[in-house]
Amino acid sequence: MPRGQQLEVLNALDVAKTQLYHFTAIVVAGMGFFTDAYDLFSISLCTKLLGRIYYFNEKSKKPGVLPPGAAAAVTGVALVGTLLGQLFFGWLGDKMGRKKVYGVTLVLMVVCSLASGLSFGHSAKGVIATLCFFRFWLGFGIGGDYPLSATIMSEYANKKTRGAFISAVFAMQGFGILTSGIVSLIVSVSFNHAYPAPPYEQNPAGSTVPQDDYMWRIIVMFGAVPAALTYYWRMKMPETARYTALVARNAQQAAKDMAMVLNVEIDPEVEKVEKLTVKESNSFGLFSREFVRRHGLHLLGTTSTWFFLDIAFYSQNLFQKNVLSGIGWIPPAETMSAGEELFKIAKAQTLIALFSTVPGYWFTVGFIDIIGRFAIQLMGFFFMTIFMFALAIPYNHWTEKANRIGFVIIYSLTFFFSNFGPNATTFVVPAEIYPARLRSTCHGISAAAGKAGAIVGAFGFLYASESQDPTKVDLGYPTGIGIKNSLIILGCVNALGMLFTFLVPEPKGKSLEELSGENEDEGEDGDAPTSTSNRTVPV
Template sequence: MPRQQLRVLIALDTVRIRWYHFTAIVISGMGFFTDAYDLFSISLITKLLGRIYYYEEGHLKPGTLPIQVLAAVNGVAFCGTLAGQLFFGWLGDKMGRKSVYGITLILMVVCSIASGLSFGSNPKGVMAALCFFRFWLGFGIGGDYPLSATIMSEYANKKTRGAFISAVFAMQGFGILASGIVALIVSAAFNSAFPAPAFGENANVSTVPQADYVWRIILMFGAFPAALTFYWRMKMPETARYTALIAKNAKQAATDMGKVLNIDIEAEEDMIANDRANSFGLFSKKFLRRHGYHLLGTTSTWFLLDIAFYSQNLFQKDIFTAISWLPQPEKMNAIDEVYRIARAQTLVALLGTIPGYWFTVAFIDTVGRFPIQFMGFFFMTVFMLALALPYSYWKQHNPIGFVILYALTFFFANFGPNTTTFVVPAEIFPARLRSTCHGISAATGKAGAIVGAFGFLYASQDPQQLLRDNPKYPKGLGMQHALIILGCINALGMLFTFLLPEPKGKSLEELSGENEPENGDMETPCDAASEANLL
């Protein structure tokens, strides 16, 4: 028989939606707003960096970042994010979710400003400084993943938990949109104040000196939303599940949750004082038996998803240029190029990215996590192959049709695995290891993002152009073959989704087995996966 549940946890699982739930969504979600802004704003300015720092007098084309520099600038933040997810995920289980929650915001604020102040005596110095600060920016961003997901899952009731966690993650869409809007405003203002001809008209002045301010302002703006929420994060109490189940202080847990939910909760110290049933470690046989398949499922699906998702996001400007939806660089000046790239990103965010997030919020607690993730991977596969196989047709005859299908892949990424891979790891692991396991899952996802940032960059290059410009680097496959590979990766994501259980409508303790006695009947990972497949 299941162990009797603590009243404070029962209250959290069954309490009606309170104003504090929405407050927690905003406080946690603003971290993801900042995360997305900082991670994706870099894609708006890489071409501008090439024009400013790598144009050589006498060249017939605008300057571009050398491919190894472009890979580093795009990928270094993901390396920091991966490290931050592992470190802060572990720290969140050791010291408490709230105790380290403010550190991540401080890192994001400081490093966003420092990224915009990256100076050097030569282009390599500027790029080195930018990469250094973006690594530590990513480190702070990484900590926000396990902490925000765990905090929201442990505050929410079991009926609407999926929607609450999804809503936190959905703020990422607004962060992507904000990066595009800020870039539009800044570039339009500078282009109006300091107009320059297109590159072909006068190569010497197509990149005005003031263009150096544009990318710095865009990057530094990411500090503001993080700074605005710091005070409120510090006011949040520790989650009751950490205080009661890990810190073993049921009285404090009842007091904290009673205040924020405005209800009376009775403490039960005697029920947790001698609880040893779930004291197994992350690397124990017991964890492997209970949650091994689950961890494999969360890590593999997040890894595969992020290869495709970040490849599409980081290099959408190159994809749009390849299909001639954006003009060639020599037909516009440097700041106008930023404006046009930002406009394209903003349109895709409005048409596909943001609606996808909020469809998940609306349906995740009725449809379920497993069906949404499987459906998302399926349609991402379909649309990616629909873009890739008739690629020549889209490029030559119908670039607008390409953009519409491309936006649909973003819609089903977000109304699908991009959201559910964030939600599920925050629900199915024990409280003592929840933040750690979410950090491991997220870090594996960022390993996929690194593969996408570096691999897709090389794979999508025109083979002859890449070999001519960089003879020592591997030969590119071309955009069409790169898109086919991404479609196949999405198909693999469908298969690995079968390793995951369906958390809909269950309490966190029911999912993790924390309310089961030591020798009680436990649902095995295989059974859980089989059950999920029938839902």
């Protein structure tokens, strides 16, 4: 196509007014992320409960805790599965189409959520091993939802509010985190009332009751409910017009699908699509020199910023109970029964999610198409860096009882600015700046880089944040560098994310084809056109 021209069906999507189908797509795609967040973060609430149920130590008479290896496996195996799922389903989404593989990821999530709660074994190791097996495949399904949901929403959205629509899908993650806390509160209150256990100091061995084993299973299995409820609607969604027209080269089907969605007549423009078919200037592959020239720095930017972000974000979320216990906001385990400890940890997570995490996501939805992705991401990394250092440097000051509320407020602000910042924008931008035939793949690669950071955060922070805990020392578990030094490291990681943000372009107000250069012809000399839309923001 000559520069600036656009297929009518794609132009109709770019200029379409916000309609019911936009909100339907947000909910259908977003419920996948609701499930993702619920499954990935509910397990952090259950790890202490698993330790107390399966690892009570008769010799020390101290609260049972998961050995570091088991804790790392339970927490991290789903992240490994997610990374592999992002790469595999991202690639498959470009090869087979977004819709064809969209239902597979949801089925995996439903089946493996239920199976995780039914984990069995003759010993503690057997139960943990079974749980890890199913959580790996749960993560694999979750991973596929990242590139597919982001790509589908970006290709359905109009140009003016595309950022808000994509970030609204991702914002459902906040509700998933919040719901995991609420469900845990309900389950713990119900079981504590029906099956009360004596305080730990009165009877260490009896601080758990047999029914406690049902608590973590119910919490984990509830993640299957929202995923199952949205399966029917996912299967009813048509393939995106951009994939059908630009990748599958079926203009008539693209026009038919979008005419039904938008309730307008659309010219299929078969001849224009045929010209696209014979044009080779925009058919470069992922590993080609042309891709490196056009999008190499962009891919470095989207992968590196997501990597650094997830080191900090997952460290904070998965191990906030360690941090809050370290400053004394959550009482010592030996003062509570297992059910009471679950209640207090869930209460802390729910309050932080309600007043910090969820609002941060929706601030991004409200402002992303006004101030742009770049500004929000840079601002988020900046404040995350500042607040991490503000917590870490005077850490001993915050551990004093009179100062704990101040610590919690600043700690909550790091969650707010991660979500009103890079946690949302790193998801949005890769769904906008790459060509349609590589969009899902490149988003999957960027997301997988993020999960690599999450794995570093999950495994690294698990060992690094362990202070000199007498319980762990008595059991022979290694201790780490402490929470203070861990927070300093996370502050430095956020600073690196702020630096690499300058490699990421600003997609605000441009069509997907403008950003990727798919609506531009080669020049007569055979050189690819220069598009200002693909330049990075100047430093």
